Amino acid sequence: MLLIHCPYCVDTLPELEFAYAGEAHIARPANPMSQSDEEWRDFLFIRSNPRGLHAERWRHIHGCGRFFNALRDTVSDKFSVTYKAGRPRPDLEKAVQVPK
Amino acid sequence: MNAPVKSFAAVSVAVLPPVARLNLRIAPADLDTASATFGLPLPGKIGQGQAKGDRAAWCLGPDEWLLHAPEVEQAAIVADFAAVRALTPHSLTVISDREFTIAITGPSAQELLSVACPLDLLRMAPGTAKRTLFDSAQVVLIRDSDDAFRIEVWRSFFPHVSELLDIALREFACGL
Amino acid sequence: MSPLRVQAGGLGADQIQQIQLGGKMSDLRISSRGRVDHARPVRFSFDGKSYEGRQGDTVASALLANGVHLVGRSFKYHRPRGIVTAGSEEPNALIGTSRGPGQFEPNTRATMQEVYDGLTTESQNKWPSLKFDVGAINDRLYMLFSAGFYYKTFMWPKSFWDKVYEPFIRRAAGLGRSPTELDPDHYASRYLHCDVLIVGSGPAGLAAALTSARTGASVVVVDEQSEMGGTLLSEPSPMIEDKSAWVWLASALDELAGLPNVRLMNRTTAIGYYHQNMVGLCQKLTDHLSEVPADAPRERLWRVRAGQVILAQGAIERPMVFDGNDRPGVMMAGAAQTFLNRFGVKVGDRPVILTSHDSAWHTAFDLADAGCKVAAIVDTRTDIPPALMQAAMSRQIEVLTGHTATATGGRSRVKSIRVNPVRGGTVGTARTISCDAVLMCGGWTPSLHLFSHTKGSLEWDAKAKAYLPGHKTEAVHIAGAGRGLWGIAAALEDGAKAGADALRDLGRKAGPATYAVTGDRTGTGITQKELPTDRNPSSARAFVDFQNDVTAKDIRLAVREGMRSIEHVKRYTTNGMATDQGKLSNMNGLTIASDALGKDIPQVGLTTFRPPYTPTTFGALAGYHKGSHFEVTRKTPIDSWATENGAAFEPVALWRRAWYFPKSGEDMHKAVSRECRATRASLGIFDASTLGKIEVSGPDAVEFMNRMYTNPWAKLSPGKCRYGLLLGEDGFIRDDGVIGRIRDDLFHVTTTTGGAARVLNMMEDYLQTEWPDLQVWLTSTTEEWATIAINGPNARKLLAPLVERQDMSDAAFPHMSVAECTVAGFPSRLFRISFTGELGFEVNVPARHGRALWEKLMAAGKPYDICPYGTETMHVLRAEKGYIIIGQDTDGTVTPEDAGIGWAIGKSKPDFVGKRSLARPDIVAKGRKQLVGLLTENPKDVLVEGAQIVLDPKQAKPMKMIGHVTSAYWSEALGRSIAMAVVEGGFDRMGDTLHIPTADGGSQAAKVTGCVFYDPAGDRLKVE
Incomplete structure (x- = not known):
């Protein structure tokens, strides 16, 4: 069971208090009705599914209730960093060594 | 310990x-x-x-x-x-009627909570509170002092939490 | 062939020998040795026979003290098997234990189960008896069962599968028998947080614990054994700090036990090592007790979160692979040493040592010193340390160096060993040595299973001939034999260093710790593949995996048949796949496979260890979640009234809801029909408290509602309510419910019972991450309110006299109104809505008043024959009106148009969640499944919910299915059955006859209709 740092509580807490909420940084288009079928399909269904660092959303659902973002390694499962919703994705690719 | x-x-x-x-x-x-x-x-x-x-x-x-x-x-x-x-x-x-409040007091209060509370309660200072889980029920856990806690739990989850505390009390009483 | 004529197992002479050995029990038990309490005899039974053990014995040590080596039959060949080890790695001595009704446990390791007065045990995998076993015929047919036999033997003919092969595989695949009764035991769980968790309490673990604990850090030490000490328990002779090993051990444990920051946990196995230093522990609390205190849990699962973990789990001795190495009496040398020194039991009077490592020589010396006649030390090496040679000579033990073992004799107990010199790769002339035990040592394997759980890498160390810890992924330190270090001094030093390293990583500083050790028995050795033989190796039964009956020949066959990866070899042969996870067999299997492949060991690679470290009961994993506590059962404030009034209940999400209220003599059908009639005729009352409720509050509440729900909300004035429909962004229906506007800036949203948490989460998601600019706040009030629905033509007559602060006339409080008022004196939010098609109201009061209000309404409703009804009647009444149930009539692929509720969409709104998707190509395409009504040709036929629908019931199978029945009931109001269904192009099939095949091979015909079966004009809502 992971420990997750909630950027709102500024505390590292058991995974049980948190819920996963899909890939991060996929903003709902400002005007969905102007989207082509292909654009809307991509927004709804197409995800990056990387091996390695993945920007994803979590919610501290049984805690402060906030949604936030995280970079997590899909190989090791481990979190590299968590950050508040609305903040840009930190540039960790160069800094973080992904273990084999 | x-x-x-x-x-x-x-x-x-x-x-x-x-x-x-x-x-x-x-x-x-x-x-x-x-x-x-x-x-x-x-x-x-x-x-x-x-x-x-x-x-x-x-x-x-x-x-x-x-x-x-x-x-x-x-x-x-x-x-x-x-x-x-x-x-x-x-x-x-x-939300007065949404929840019940359970008081857990005594020198072993913290250990009793550890049957179903995943938090490290040593890090929880008296006077603080946090929403968390007790077993599978969402609760607000309030720490009043080293030996005194309150659990606020939604009304329909109360029997589950309360029965679990009863089981744990009997377990503690048997000394094993 | 008559079973009685099958020659298998030990009969005759062996049986006599067994009895004789049993008679020599006192000779095998040495009262001057061991840590058992020789003054406290304990009686237990094995296979119906009573035996005496000593307090502190395991079943294994007690049986050995009684001369019993044969304790089970092997899995595949049903070969007689004996005790091999003295620990949890035991592959053979698996027994069934009975502590009482429902308390039977199969596959208990006899080497771990402590004896107590009254313990009942039995052997496994035998029929009709352990000594005479019919299944041992498999041993004669062993050619059928070689590597990959599952894949080869059970190929054909196809017709054999059901009747012959599958029953055979099922019977053969189990170890022991499953208990059939409910487990009456309690199981417990606990969370624990500490600075340092130390797994293993041998010299390395204890040194780490002392170093850590002395700084005040919180320290937890766990050991799977009944007492702490690890190898020290088997090694009393060395001196530590000028104290004998056991005196030092006692003082170390005393010191630790006296520290308030230390928790010592014996009988506790670290079963798994999970992310971020969470370690699962299974603590056995009562399996060693003859009298179990009331309410005592049998086992407790601990979830430990440790700042630092120190693994000091030692090493596991490796067997020698040679023909007949599985004969009872052939066992690990280290185990024999443990039985002698810890339990005061000689495993035999005339043992032979077979080794490639110095450690077994010390076993020989200890046994000789205890009065055994050690027949020989057979070492595969030629280069033996002179000190060992001298020590053997001084004890007059014959030493055979550069020798191999090529067979053992005896049936249910080893009687001899055949050994040959090996010179220049050639196996010389055999010689047979008679003996009553063969004690083998093929080197030692560091116990790194838990480290392996963390995905820490294991790297081959050519010098230690072992895999040692490499790259770490967790805050973990490995100490002692786990790092390939041998001897007590090295373990103590390394443990102290691991403790200091762990403290350093915690930001603490440890004091220095050094330990002076004399009489330490350090040593080295070599590891090897199966021993060379002068016989035909293809007929050798040289076992690698005792529990799964895998031989060296099987592994070589797997390689010959094309298996290249060790993972394939493992699966093809099942080597290491038994309940011991290859603790004894993995390294031998790997060594032989790498030899067969002509590659170095590190090039072949390792298989992965996974939790649990040792088999763990389901009870421990379930913990408190059993019986009525298996899962949360949510109950409404009115549940107690329903219970007292005989309600039948059904689960809905985590809730239990009153299903129907049978009167005496009524079945469900009769009760529901009566409840339906009463409600439509006069007055029904229903507990709707489980409906989700969300307070949507703030200046932008109406904008938020417009964006979330399909319906338009701007023009809904305070005091009015409306049916709300919620879609996912994909355009499919997610939830629905009536939503009342309490104030301009406050909505009372209701959701489905099961959807409450999901809807709130979805709303929070949009609010927090898409529209953080909106000033809106959401609060769940599901449980703040008890909700009582009143339906029927007399609903107003019942309520009006009880309501204050609200004019209840139709003009002042029309259908789809909401008001804050009092009902029967209780503050209330009162809705005029209907889910039945009758005049209806829903009264919300603070939950504590729920039952009181219910009782007042029941009393006031007497003149109208008020009838409490449950969820089944609610379902019938709503279905008669064609109202959908989310999750029953919809399944996550149904759009509003599919469900026939396109009217709920605010088409002029520029946007709402899911709007864009309603124009997706697949959603506007023809032929979508649409929700329609079905009326069966035979009005008495009630269709089965979930039944598939076809156009032509006579078509060949598999039939083309065009939809399924979603709801089906007997309608009391219509005097016939009704149903709803999703059907391809359903709206264009009105009046068509469709067919619903039934389980008995027949089919039912039904006509497609609209969904509103009752009062289509809605006149009944308008009762003045």
């Missing part, structure tokens, strides 16, 4: 009488207005609590506070907040 718990005397569990319980949601920038309205300085950091007389407040989220007051004051508190709502938008929702 080696001292085994030998008897019920080391910890007791009780259901507390009803209290006026309110959920306040307000922008942190408007906290002063809320503090003035409720009559105590609302804490600004998640987890922190503040008490004055028989009123108390704990910050549960970036814009969320749990307020406690005597039942007889509930209507007045609702009216006081309603009076400032037009100028200071917020949400004040009565």
Whole structure:
């Protein structure tokens, strides 16, 4: 069971208090009705599914209730960093060594 | 940590009488207005609590506070907040009946909670509160002192939590 | 062939020998040795026979003290098997234990189960008896069962599968028998947080614990054994700090036990090592007790979160692979040493040592010193340390260096060993040595299973001939034999260093710790593949995996048949796949496979260890979640009234809801029909408290509602309510409910019972992450309110006299109104809505008043024959009106148009969640499944919910299915059955006859209709 740092509580807490909420940084288009079928399909269904660092959303659902973002390694499962919703994705690719 | 718990005397569990319980949601920038309205300085950091007389407040989220007051004051508190709502938008929702409060007290209170509370309670200071899980029930856990905790649990989850505490009490009493 | 004529197992002479050995029990038990309490005899039974053990014995040590080596039959060949080890790695001595009704446990390791007065045990995998076993015929047919036999043997003919092969595989695949009764035991769980968790309490673990604990850090030490000490328990002779090993051990444990920051946990196995230093522990609390205190849990699962973990789990001795190495009496040398020194039991009077490592020589010396006649030390090496040679000579033990073992004799107990010299790779002339035990040592394997759980890498160390810890992924330190270090001094030093390293990583500083050790028995050795033989190796039964009956030949066959990866070899042969996870067999299997492949060991690689470290009961994993506590059962404030009044209940999400209220003599059908009639005729009352409720509050509440729900909200004035429909962004229906506007800036949203948490989460998601600019706050009030629905033509007559602060006339409070008022004196939010098609109201009061209000309404409703009804009647009444149930009539692929509720969409709104998707190509395409009504040709036929629908019931199978029945009931109001269904192009099939095949091979015909079966004009809502 992971420990997750909630950027709102500024505390590292058991995974049980948190819920996963899909890939991060996929903003709902400002005007969905102007989207082509292909654009809307991509927004709804197409995800990056990387091996390695993945920007994803979590919610501290049984805690402060906030949604936030995280970079997590899909190989090791481990979190590299968590950050508040609305903040840009930190540039960790160069800094973080992904273990084999 | 080696001292085994030998008897019920080391910890007791009780259901507390009803209290006026309110959920306040307000922008942190408007906290002063809320503090003035409720009559105590609302804490600004998640987890922190503040008490004055028989009123108390704990910050549960970036814009969320749990307020406690005597039942007889509930209507007045609702009216006081309603009076400032037009100028200071917020949400004040009565949740007095949504939850029950269970008190867990005694030298083994912390260990009793560890049957189903995943938090490291050594890191939880007296006077603080946090929303968390107790077994599979969401609760608000309040620490009043080293040896005294309260669990606020939704009404329909209360039997589950309370029965689990009963099982744990019997387990502690048997000494194994 | 008559079973009685099958020659298998030990009969005759062996049986006599067994009895004789049993008679020599006192000779095998040495009262001057061991840590058992020789003054406290304990009686237990094995296979119906009573035996005496000593307090502190395991079943294994007690049986050995009684001369019993044969304790089970092997899995595949049913070969007689004996005790091989003295620990949890035991592959053979698996027994069934009975502690009482429902308390039977199969596959208990006899080497771990402590004896107590009254313990009942039995052997496994035998029929009709352990000594005479019919299944041992498999041993004669062993050619059938070689590597990959599952894949080869059970190929054909196809018709054999059901009747022959599958029953055979099922019977053969189990170890022991499953208990059939409910487990009456309690199981417990606990969370624990500490600075340092130390797994293993041998010299390395204890040194780490002392170093850590002395700084005040919180320290937890766990050991799977009944007492702490690890190898020290088997090694009493060395001196530590001028104290004998056991005196030092006692003082170390005393010191630790006296520290308030230390928790010592014996009988506790670290079963798994999970992310971020969470370690699962299973603590056995009562399996060693003859009298179990009331309410005592049998086991407790601990979830430990440790700042630092120190693994000091030692090493596991490796067997020698040679023909007949599985004969009872052939066992690990280290185990024999443990039985002698810890339990005071000689495993035999005339043992032979077979080794490639120095450690077994010390076993020989200890046994000789205890009065055994050690027949020989057979070492595969030629280069033996002179000190060992001298020590053997001084004890007059014959030493055979550079020798191999090529067979053992005896049936249910080893009687001899055949050994041959090996010179220049050639196996010389055999010689047979008679003996009653063969004690083998093929080197030692560091116990790194838990480290392996963390995905820490294991790297081959050519010098230690072992895999040692490499790259770490967790805050973990490995100490002692786990790092390939041998001897007590090295373990103590390394443990102290690991403790200091762990403290350093915690930001603490440890004091220095050094330990002076004399009489330490350090040593080295070599590891090897199966021993060379002068016989035909293809007929050798040289076992690698005792529990799964895998031989060296099987592994070589797997390689010959094309298996290249060790993972394939493992699966093809099942080597290491038994319940011991290859603790004894993995390294031998790997060594032989790498030899067969002509590659170095590190090039072949390792298989992965996974939790649990040792088999763990389901009870421990379930913990408190059993019986009525299996899962949360949510109950409404009115549940107690329903219970007292005989309600039948059904689960809905985590809730239990009153299903129907049978009167005496009524079945469900009769009760529901009566409830339906009463409600439509006069008055029904229903507990709707489980409906989700969300307070949506703030200046932007109406904008938020407009964006979330399909319906338009701007023009809904306070005091009015409306049916709300919620879609996912994909356009499919997610939830629905009536939503009342209490104030301009406050909505009372209701959701489905099961959807409450999901809807709130979805709303929070949009609010926090898409529209953080909106000033809106959401609060769940599901449990703040008890909700009582009143339906029927007399609903107003019942309520009006009880309501204050609200005019209840139709003009002042029309259908789809909401008001804050009092009902029967209780503050209330009162809705005029209907989910039945009758005049209806829903009264919300603070939950504590729920039951009181219910009782007042029941009393006031007497003149109208008020009838409490449950969820089944609610379902019938709503279906008669064609109202959908989310999750029953919809399944996550149904759009509003599909469900026939396109009217709920605010078409002029520029946007709402899911709007864009309603124009997706697949959603506007023809032929979508649409929700329609079905009326069966035979009005008495009630269709089965979930039944598939076809156009032509006579078509060949598999039939083309065009939809399924979603709801089906007997309608009392219509005097016939009704149903709803989703059907391809359903709206264009009105009046068509469709067919619903039934399980008995027949089919039912039904006509497609609209969904509103009752009062289509809605006149009944308008009762003045």
